Amino acid sequence: MMNHYEKVKTIVDKYGGNHDSVISILQDIQSEYHYLPEHALRAVASQLGLPLIQICGVATFFKAFSLKPRGEHTVTVCLGTACHVRGAPAVLGEVKRQLGIEPNNTTDDMLFTLETVNCLGACALGPIMVIDGRYHGQMGPGKAKKILKK
Amino acid sequence: MIELTIDGIKIKTEEGTTVLEAARETGIIIPTLCYHPGLSPYGACRICLVQVVKGNHSSLEASCTLPVDQRQVILTNSEKVTRTRKLIMELLLSSCPNSKTLQDMAANMGINKVRFKIKDRGCILCGRCVRYCKEQMKSGGIGFVGRGTSRKVATAFDVTPEECRNCGGCEWICPVCEKACMADSLIDGLCGGCQNLAPVETCLVCTGCSESVGPQGHRVYE
Amino acid sequence: MGIAAMKTLSSAADLERLRNRILSRRDSEKPCVVTSVGTCGVVRGSGAVAKAIPKALSSLKIKHLVDFKTTGCHGFCEIEPVVVIYPERVLYQRVTSADIPEIINETLVNNKIIERLLYVDRLTGKKIVNEQDIPFYNRQTRVILDNNRLVDPHKIEDYLALGGYSALCKALFHMQPEGIIAEIKKSGLRGRGGAGFPTGIKWEACRNAPCSDDIRYVICNADEGDPGAYMDRSLLEGNPHSVIEGMIIGAYAVGAHDGYVYVRLEYPLALKNLGIALGRAREYGFLGQNILGSGFDFDVKISRGGGAFICGESTALMASLEGKVGEPRQKHIHTAVQGLYGRPTNLNNVETWANVPLIINRGADWYSQIGTEGSKGTKIFSLVGKINNTGLVEVPMGIRLREIIYGIGGGIPRGKKFKAIQTGGPSGGCLPESLIDLPVDFDRLTEVGSMMGSGGMIVMDENNCMVDIARYFVNFLTEESCGKCVPCREGLDRMQDILTDITEGRGKEGDIELLEELGDLLKESSLCALGTTASNPVLSTIKYFRAEYEAHIREKRCPAGVCKALITFMVDSEKCTGCGVCLRECPQEAIFGEKKKPHTIDQSKCIRCGLCRDSCKFEAIIVA
Numbered sequence: 001m002m003n004h005y006e007k008v009k010t011i012v013d014k015y016g017g018n019h020d021s022v023i024s025i026l027q028d029i030q031s032e033y034h035y036l037p038e039h040a041l042r043a044v045a046s047q048l049g050l051p052l053i054q055i056c057g058v059a060t061f062f063k064a065f066s067l068k069p070r071g072e073h074t075v076t077v078c079l080g081t082a083c084h085v086r087g088a089p090a091v092l093g094e095v096k097r098q099l100g101i102e103p104n105n106t107t108d109d110m111l112f113t114l115e116t117v118n119c120l121g122a123c124a125l126g127p128i129m130v131i132d133g134r135y136h137g138q139m140g141p142g143k144a145k146k147i148l149k150k
Numbered sequence: 151m152i153e154l155t156i157d158g159i160k161i162k163t164e165e166g167t168t169v170l171e172a173a174r175e176t177g178i179i180i181p182t183l184c185y186h187p188g189l190s191p192y193g194a195c196r197i198c199l200v201q202v203v204k205g206n207h208s209s210l211e212a213s214c215t216l217p218v219d220q221r222q223v224i225l226t227n228s229e230k231v232t233r234t235r236k237l238i239m240e241l242l243l244s245s246c247p248n249s250k251t252l253q254d255m256a257a258n259m260g261i262n263k264v265r266f267k268i269k270d271r272g273c274i275l276c277g278r279c280v281r282y283c284k285e286q287m288k289s290g291g292i293g294f295v296g297r298g299t300s301r302k303v304a305t306a307f308d309v310t311p312e313e314c315r316n317c318g319g320c321e322w323i324c325p326v327c328e329k330a331c332m333a334d335s336l337i338d339g340l341c342g343g344c345q346n347l348a349p350v351e352t353c354l355v356c357t358g359c360s361e362s363v364g365p366q367g368h369r370v371y372e
Numbered sequence: 373m374g375i376a377a378m379k380t381l382s383s384a385a386d387l388e389r390l391r392n393r394i395l396s397r398r399d400s401e402k403p404c405v406v407t408s409v410g411t412c413g414v415v416r417g418s419g420a421v422a423k424a425i426p427k428a429l430s431s432l433k434i435k436h437l438v439d440f441k442t443t444g445c446h447g448f449c450e451i452e453p454v455v456v457i458y459p460e461r462v463l464y465q466r467v468t469s470a471d472i473p474e475i476i477n478e479t480l481v482n483n484k485i486i487e488r489l490l491y492v493d494r495l496t497g498k499k500i501v502n503e504q505d506i507p508f509y510n511r512q513t514r515v516i517l518d519n520n521r522l523v524d525p526h527k528i529e530d531y532l533a534l535g536g537y538s539a540l541c542k543a544l545f546h547m548q549p550e551g552i553i554a555e556i557k558k559s560g561l562r563g564r565g566g567a568g569f570p571t572g573i574k575w576e577a578c579r580n581a582p583c584s585d586d587i588r589y590v591i592c593n594a595d596e597g598d599p600g601a602y603m604d605r606s607l608l609e610g611n612p613h614s615v616i617e618g619m620i621i622g623a624y625a626v627g628a629h630d631g632y633v634y635v636r637l638e639y640p641l642a643l644k645n646l647g648i649a650l651g652r653a654r655e656y657g658f659l660g661q662n663i664l665g666s667g668f669d670f671d672v673k674i675s676r677g678g679g680a681f682i683c684g685e686s687t688a689l690m691a692s693l694e695g696k697v698g699e700p701r702q703k704h705i706h707t708a709v710q711g712l713y714g715r716p717t718n719l720n721n722v723e724t725w726a727n728v729p730l731i732i733n734r735g736a737d738w739y740s741q742i743g744t745e746g747s748k749g750t751k752i753f754s755l756v757g758k759i760n761n762t763g764l765v766e767v768p769m770g771i772r773l774r775e776i777i778y779g780i781g782g783g784i785p786r787g788k789k790f791k792a793i794q795t796g797g798p799s800g801g802c803l804p805e806s807l808i809d810l811p812v813d814f815d816r817l818t819e820v821g822s823m824m825g826s827g828g829m830i831v832m833d834e835n836n837c838m839v840d841i842a843r844y845f846v847n848f849l850t851e852e853s854c855g856k857c858v859p860c861r862e863g864l865d866r867m868q869d870i871l872t873d874i875t876e877g878r879g880k881e882g883d884i885e886l887l888e889e890l891g892d893l894l895k896e897s898s899l900c901a902l903g904t905t906a907s908n909p910v911l912s913t914i915k916y917f918r919a920e921y922e923a924h925i926r927e928k929r930c931p932a933g934v935c936k937a938l939i940t941f942m943v944d945s946e947k948c949t950g951c952g953v954c955l956r957e958c959p960q961e962a963i964f965g966e967k968k969k970p971h972t973i974d975q976s977k978c979i980r981c982g983l984c985r986d987s988c989k990f991e992a993i994i995v996a
Contacts (some may be wrong), residue, residue, distance in 0.1 A: 022695035023678050024740065027637075038307060051313060052306040053292025054696075060295040061450070061697040061854075062678030064637050080599030081830050082756035084844050090982040097959060106792030118681065118848060120638050121602035123754060124762035125415050135415040142957065142986040193702050194856050196897050210896050215702050230896075237893050239863040265886065266866040275855065277633050294697070294855075297680070301855030 006042035007032065019048060022058050026065060035066045071106040071113040075099070075148070076130040077139075080119030083126035087140065091127045092116065094141035098148045154202075163218055170198055170213040173226060174210060179257065180226050181235070183242075183325050187215040189285055192277050196238050197255075201225040210234060232259070240264055245271045247324035267288035274372035275301060279320035289313045380657035383665045384541040394529050403438045403480060405429075405459040406521065407467075410609050411602075411641050417468060418453035424472035425455075438480055441530075444610020444645070446521045447764035447865075448508055451491060456503055456521065463503040464489035465811070491543055494760060494782050508761045511780045513742065513750050516726050520610035525645040527875065528652040531613040537658055539729035542557030543621045552625040552732070553579065559736035560748030561728075564798065565684075565721030566825045567901070568814040574718060578706040581716035583958065588628040589712045590619055591719040593689060594635040594642065597681035598850065599795025601828030603752040604722035609636070610644035611726070612649035612959075618725030620658065621732060623670045626718050627684040631670065634689050636677040644811040647674060654938050681852035685900055686719045688713070699854050702902035721826065723752055734934055740994065743769035747813035757794075757830040760785050769813045773803070776812070777831060777886045788833040791915070791932075796825025798845045798852075801907035801912025802838060821912040823905065837934035838917040843871040846910035853902065860903035863890050867910060876937040879925035884914055890897075933995035940996050945970035947992035951993040954984035 011028045015021035022044070029040050036059050045052040059065050066129070077092045096102065099112050106113040122128055125137030129144060136147055151161050156173050163172045168191060173180050183195040193215040200213045203223040210231070213224075225231060239256045252274075264284040275294075278318055280303060283289050291314040295304045305311045381387050406420050407413070413835050422442050429435045446454060451465035455472075457479055464475060464486065471489060478484045490499040491506055503521075509841045523530040531537070543552050547704025579587060592615060596604040607615060619631050635643050652670055653659045661669045680698045682688045688698035689713045711717025727749060731739045747769035753776065755765050760782035767776060773793060777783065784790050792802040795812075801822030803810065810816055814824050832841065846868045855861045867890050870883050891914075892905030898904045914921060923929045930938040943954075943963075948970040955963045955971060962978045965971030970992075973984070985993040 018695075020693065020695040023692060024676065027676060027678070041306075043772040044859055046410055051311075052294070052310065053290055053293035053304070054303075057295055057697050058295050058678075058695070061297050062680050064677075064679035065302075079848075081797070081828070081844070081848075082600040084599075085757045085830055085836055085841075087982070090986075091953070093981055094983065101182045117638060117679075118852070119597070119601075120411075121596070121600035121605040122411050122415050122948045123600050124412050124452070126756070128415070135411075140986045141983045143983060193899055194858065196858050196899070199897055211704070212702060212899070234893060234897050237889065237899065238858055241858055241866065243992070244866070245862050250946055266862075267869050269865070274858070275861070297697075298853040298855040300851055301861070312758060 004037075004039050005043050008040050009047060012044065012047045017048060017127045019050060022055065023062065026055075026059060030065060035069050038067075042131070066113075068106070069110070071110050073111060073132050074113045074115060074125075075080075076115045076117050076132075077103075077128070078118075078120050078122075078128040080114050080123060080126070080128065082123035083119075083128055086126045088127040090141045091129060091144045094144045095129070095148065098145060152218045152220050152222075153222065154218050154220070156224040157226055165218070167218050168214055169211075169216045169218055169222070169224055172218050173200075173213065173224075173356060176227055180213055182214060183274060184278060186278055186281075186323065189278060189281040189323075192281065193214045195242070195274060195276050197235060197242075199231060199234055199238075201228050201231050235259065236261055241266065242274055244268050245273050246326055248272070249274075251326050270335075271299075271302070273303060274326055275303070276325060278323045278325060279303060282319045282323045287315055287317055287319060289315055289353075291315070375599040380655065381664055382657060382662075383533045384545050384732075387537060387541060387664065391532050391535075391538075394533050397434070398533060401459055405438060405476075405480070406441045406443060406456045406458065408444060408446050408452065408454060408521075408610075409442045410606060411639075412445055412449045413452040413454070414641075416452045416466075420469040421455065421467055421472060423451045424469040425476070428476040429472045432476055432481060434476075434480065438476075438791050441524050442499055444520050444525050445606040445764065446760065447514075447517055447606070447766075448506070448556075450761050450765040457869070458502075461503040462501055463491060465491045479613075499695060507779055508763065508765075513768050514766045515742075515753055516614070516723070517606070517764060519614065520606065523611050523613075525610055525612055526648050526673060528613060528649070528656060531611070531886070535733070536613055537617055540617050540620055540658065542787075543624060543732055544664060544668060547732075549579065549625045549627065552621065555736045556625070556728070556731060559731045559739040560743070561731060561739070562747060562814060563721055564723035564727070564751065564794065568824055571720060571724055574708050574720070575622065575626050577706065578628075578716045578718040579717050581709040583716050585715075586627070587630075587715050588626055589715060589717040590623045590628045590631045591686075591689070591693075591712070591717060592619055592628065592633040592722055592725055593684060593686070593719055594633055594639070594646075594722050595677050595684040595689060596639075596722070596826060597684040598799075598826050598828045600756050600794075600830045601754050601797060601826045601980065603754055603764055605639050605642050605724055607722050607752075608639070609645050612642075612646045613653065614726045614729060615646075615722055616649060616653055616658070618728035619672060620663065620670055621728050622718060622720065622725065624668055626716070628718065629669050629671075631672040632675055632693060633672060633711075634675045634677060634683070634693060636683075638677075640938065643674065643676065650674070656801040673760045680854075681848075682854045682900075682902055684735040685902060687900070689719070690717065697854070699856050700902070702899055711855055723827070734843075744811065744813045746815045751812070751824070751827060752904055753827045755781050755829050755831070758784055758788065758836070759831040767812070770811045772811055774808045776829065777808070781831070784805050784831065784833050788835065790831070791834050791836060792832045792838060792841075794822075794830040794832065794841070794909070795828070796823040796905075796908070797828050798829075798849050799823060799901070799908055800825045802832070802841060802906045802916065803912070806916075808856060821915055822908065823864070835932055835934070837875075837930055838913045838920050838934035839871065839875055839930075840932075840934045842910045842913045843868070843875055846871055849902065849906045853906075857899040857903060859894050859897045860899070860906065863894050864903075864906055866890060871910070874921065874924045875926045875930075875935040877924075877935075879921075879928075881925065883925060884918070886890070886922050887911075888914060900925065912989055939980060940975060941973055941978055941984060942979060942984075942994055943971050943973055944992045944994050947990050948992055949992070951989075952988070956982045957987045976985065 041055050045055045103114050103116045127139040129136045129139050176294045180198050184192045191214040193212040198213045199210045244264050291311040453467045455464045455467045553575045562568040635893045659671050682699040685700050686707050687700040692698045705930040707717050750766050752766045794802045850864045850868050853860050891911045894907045950968040960977045962974045
């Protein structure tokens with residue numbers, strides 16, 4: 001059983017301990033822990049020999065990273081222009097109502113995290129909602145309600 | 151040597167000089183906020199914008215980062231420049247209304263009203279404190295976190311960083327931070343970025359801020 | 373399985389021998405079933421279709437008689453999943469896995485066409501059997517995208533069979549770097565990422581930039597962040613080798629030995645297929661040391677984005693490659709001269725790179741015959757929004773908007789009226805009906821207050837509110853702004869405040885002028901192109917749709933019926949059948965009425981969520 005520091009070291013070593021690979025390192029850490037825990041960021045800073053605030057800067061700049069623990073399921077609503085034009089805000093409104101949370105937050109029972117994204121590139125099928133990597137196209141508030149209930 | 155013209159004055163200066171530096175050498179005042187001669191230029195506040203004229207076409211560029219170029223024609227005080235500067239100042243005031251430096255700069259520009267919603271960020275995000283910590287103190291105690299309007303100066307996880315040298319330089323170099331310098335408690339400090347650092351005993355340069363002076367002792371506005 | 377290379381190819385002659393072997397084992401008359409498994413198709417179920425095909429071929433025991441191929445996006449996203457049967461190119465649309473056994477049995481074995489699965493031409497009402505007869509396709513000029521239907525992105529042999537990497541051979545063995553640059557300059561190719569900078573001039577600047585250690589870089593910008601644009605995704609998913617080949621030629625021309633492809637994180641399939649293609653290219657000797665025995669070394673690394681639109685800007689992208697936040701710097705000195713790690717760096721967009729092998733093979737003279745005086749070649753657009761034929765269209769520069777929207781796009785669905793078309797993403801503008809005959813090229817679009825951008829074309833109809841659209845783009849940009857410079861960070865934020873006020877009924881006289889003033893400020897004083905182009909959506913909608921803004925401000929009315937605070941949902945008592953579906957759907961219990969009698973909405977409870985309109989089968993819910 002590796003401790004957290006060692007787990008991070010494996011990831012850092014995979015990228016040769018390179019400063020440029022900070023973003024990739026953080027992405028791998030996030031895949032491992034489903035978010036970026038404080039101890040992992042401290043480990044990265046120490047192992048790369050970079051100031052901790054610099055790592056924090058990168059971790060808080062990119063939308064892909066979350067410093068808060070996330071839910072078991074991630075619900076992502078696309079708010080790209082094509083989806084917007086086809087009614088995405090109404091879909092988001094319904095999802096917010098069903099889950100009872102704002103985007104970038106997690107339900108109290110830690111089951112669902114709601115996120116928004118600014119275009120997935122599947123515009124023909126908009127509006128799009130992704131649940132745990134599965135794409136659902138041509139959403140409307142009614143359809144979203146049905147899918148979430150399941 | 152490069153020859154250029156600023157406000158009609160012919161200037162000779164070395165290659166690699168910035169337009170701002172060339173202007174200062176000649177005694178032409180261009181207002182600045184994020185610029186400091188001891189730090190790398192940043193180009194974030196945009197208050198030092200000058201007009202670069204090329205034939206019929208002109209553009210506004212930040213003089214603190216713009217390198218001098220042969221036969222460049224620069225205007226530091228044209229109608230376009232002053233109009234733009236005023237609007238930037240108005241935006242700055244709406245995001246940091248309690249700064250005496252900004253208030254004085256604005257008053258001198260003839261601004262007496264802010265038409266935008268006041269959102270006091272307590273900081274103009276000029277980055278002087280961050281650059282000071284990194285470049286002068288070779289430390290890495292404070293930095294920028296977040297993005298867009300959520301961007302702010304902070305320490306990692308909002309606790310005193312190990313790297314902090316307690317030099318107080320971040321407070322000293324802040325162009326808007328007079329409030330922090332005179333505050334009893336650092337919690338009242340303007341940007342809050344230094345509020346978890348060890349208290350500074352004395353403010354090295356502050357003269358009580360009854361005049362609008364910048365930390366280096368020069369007037370920062372016309 | 374194609375023919376595995378027994379050893380790495382070490383000369384142009386090796387490549388030609390391999391290509392001939394591949395071609396000799398291909399029979400163009402042999403039936404082949406093709407289905408596309410690009411992201412669009414998969415969302416609609418083409419994954420299941422792709423699994424069903426070999427199963428059906430096996431069960432009918434004809435697997436040895438019929439080939440099966442999966443490809444990337446063909447481009448006609450509206451009709452996905454598609455199944456195309458070669459050699460006749462019989463096309464079936466909106467196929468489900470349940471249809472497959474019938475398709476294999478009827479069409480392949482019994483040579484019968486299944487009428488119900490054919491594409492129906494909207495204008496004539498006629499069914500079309502063959503892919504090449506479909507107007508959506510044959511009205512385009514698909515010199516780049518066409519190969520997507522012929523190539524399995526995992527099989528380099530497919531690319532080789534089409535002549536792939538022959539441009540590379542020509543460049544390495546029959547041309548000099550300066551000659552390649554001259555050819556690209558002559559072709560008139562301009563960057564397809566948005567700014568439209570002349571590619572040849574950029575390459576030349578990079579090659580000639582002084583560099584003490586002679587290390588240069590080439591980068592492929594695959595951060596396609598404009599919402600609504602997905603051309604690059606389709607190219608990388610469907611034909612990654614075309615981009616790789618372009619990069620190798622470019623690297624040879626500028627003198628770079630290291631390349632990067634920066635792919636946005638939101639494109640997992642593009643990342644995967646690119647990775648596979650790079651692996652194959654290395655195995656065959658197109659990447660690595662001594663490429664095809666030419667003495668030229670070059671290899672490519674993939675870097676993933678982190679969810680930041682600003683990283684599509686070249687200096688921010690390079691900062692991100694260096695492991696820093698995506699903060700742009702001023703471009704007093706261009707990245708071609710000082711870029712990644714301060715070294716000369718040539719950055720180009722995915723589509724730009726894909727044009728390179730085409731130009732080298734067919735020549736600049738041929739290429740420059742397509743397009744207009746100032747904009748040569750073709751451009752791939754993603755035609756989305758309120759349009760019948762949603763998909764990717766590749767057209768010559770200079771084609772009129774009308775042809776794209778009506779001729780290829782099939783017009784506006786549900787009989788609605790065209791209102792505006794947005795080009796250039798958040799950096800572009802909205803163009804009205806009066807400009808429908810505008811020839812589409814870089815300079816014309818900029819002249820009218822928009823820009824080409826990366827190629828997103830979003831069509832809007834009478835039910836879209838232009839003030840809402842402006843607010844949407846400003847919202848997007850405030851979220852994506854890096855926050856470094858004052859005009860963008862604070863200026864956009866205050867523009868957002870004003871637009872929100874207007875759409876929520878708090879607009880006041882002078883707001884439009886204030887928006888224009890801020891818009892001009894951003895244009896002239898922002899540090900990077902995100903800021904300088906950020907005001908285009910607002911300024912263009914004010915220019916062409918000022919009356920709509922005024923209605924919101926002076927009359928507190930949203931003519932298009934979109935802005936929630938200014939609209940009311942009502943039941944049309946003539947159409948309402950009293951079925952009660954909306955009553956049950958309403959989350960606020962704001963609808964009441966007896967069975968079989970017209971219902972009413974209690975305005976004091978209504979939150980304008982739209983669930984009732986969505987669920988009504990009689991179109992009895994109207995918006996005023």
